Amino acid sequence: MDPSDTGLPVRADLRGEKPYGAPQLDVPVLLNVNENPYPPSEALAADAATAVAEAVLGLNRYPDREALELRADLAGYLSAESGVALAAEQVWAANGSNEIMMQILQAFGGPGRSVLSFAPTYSMYPEYARNTFTAWVTADRRDDFTIDPDDALAAVIEYRPHVVFIASPNNPTGTAVSLELVRALHDAAPGMVVVDEAYAEFRRDGTPSALTLLDDHPRLIVSRTMSKAFAFAGARLGYAAAGRDVIDVLRIVRLPYHLSAVTQAVARVAIAHAGELQERVEQLRSIRDELAAWLRSLDLEVPESDANFVLFGRFADRHAVWQGLLDQGVLIRETGPDGWLRVSVGTPEETEVFKQALRKVLQK
Numbered sequence: 001m002d003p004s005d006t007g008l009p010v011r012a013d014l015r016g017e018k019p020y021g022a023p024q025l026d027v028p029v030l031l032n033v034n035e036n037p038y039p040p041s042e043a044l045a046a047d048a049a050t051a052v053a054e055a056v057l058g059l060n061r062y063p064d065r066e067a068l069e070l071r072a073d074l075a076g077y078l079s080a081e082s083g084v085a086l087a088a089e090q091v092w093a094a095n096g097s098n099e100i101m102m103q104i105l106q107a108f109g110g111p112g113r114s115v116l117s118f119a120p121t122y123s124m125y126p127e128y129a130r131n132t133f134t135a136w137v138t139a140d141r142r143d144d145f146t147i148d149p150d151d152a153l154a155a156v157i158e159y160r161p162h163v164v165f166i167a168s169p170n171n172p173t174g175t176a177v178s179l180e181l182v183r184a185l186h187d188a189a190p191g192m193v194v195v196d197e198a199y200a201e202f203r204r205d206g207t208p209s210a211l212t213l214l215d216d217h218p219r220l221i222v223s224r225t226m227s228k229a230f231a232f233a234g235a236r237l238g239y240a241a242a243g244r245d246v247i248d249v250l251r252i253v254r255l256p257y258h259l260s261a262v263t264q265a266v267a268r269v270a271i272a273h274a275g276e277l278q279e280r281v282e283q284l285r286s287i288r289d290e291l292a293a294w295l296r297s298l299d300l301e302v303p304e305s306d307a308n309f310v311l312f313g314r315f316a317d318r319h320a321v322w323q324g325l326l327d328q329g330v331l332i333r334e335t336g337p338d339g340w341l342r343v344s345v346g347t348p349e350e351t352e353v354f355k356q357a358l359r360k361v362l363q364k
């Protein structure tokens, strides 16, 4: 329902707005929201059960407001994953990277300020901007969805943004950015530069993480999530790495006790089991590459992907293709520029069902 129809005194800029979200449908093959298709292991579940039971016995008390043990574990994970030494005080955690990004705009955006990003990109970004009264401005990507450095720097000079969001790998295109571009944007932009690395663990060999730039780029923030590689989307845990003073600013806008004791406990267990995930991530990366090659063999266009999904097109009537797949029990995402569709990387079995279903749709 349109909130303006309720007669409630809703903010004028929210009239006509709809709650964000892809359809949550009960179909056999779910390849629409870039989840990890593999559930956490039985061993992880058993350890989480123990940790939750312990946390519940303390739920009469508020949780650790600073989540310091969790942040230390996340710092250890990031250091091992990227080779960049990080302390707990350089890491922040919240309920999904959605909340991290909102907190960044609460702290560094706001009325009279702007956030710049590169379209097409993650469709929640303009919503964070709206919710924090930050002006949303964009520069277009090239036709292959890479960012032209000259266009990006021109946009920085034109808008003087207080925050720049760069999703790398980008959703929905899968495109990663070079560290040279991140460096150049950081040096040209007056404000914070946020590299959203939600899908970083799926990057191809040779694509480095922006974590390696943190040391000498004081206005850089690198955001990550446990929703994808960690197979922990349901737990809601996002995190960010930056300089200690940047993290201290984020602590000002966070709600007190924003991360429940249960969330902190299960996230710590998942990090302790991070080693188990590596094999799955490797497998998903190779399925992604095979899937991209297969789609190209059908004469479809597929931008290079460093993520756990691929964008493919172009279709004169993408909705008909999306519907044709759904009719066969395969849910993908109708997102990105007109003519394109996005499919998440599933198990080998799910990927096979998707391929057969797409073949059928295209034969019609």
Ligand code: PMP
Pocket (backbone or CB within 6 Å): 033, 034, 095, 096, 097, 098, 099, 122, 167, 170, 171, 196, 198, 224, 225, 226, 227, 233, 237, 238
């Ligand atoms: N950033 C990007 C680029 C994403 O695609 C997503 C999820 N689809 C998020 C952030 C948010 O993820 P979460 O809140 O689950 O951490």
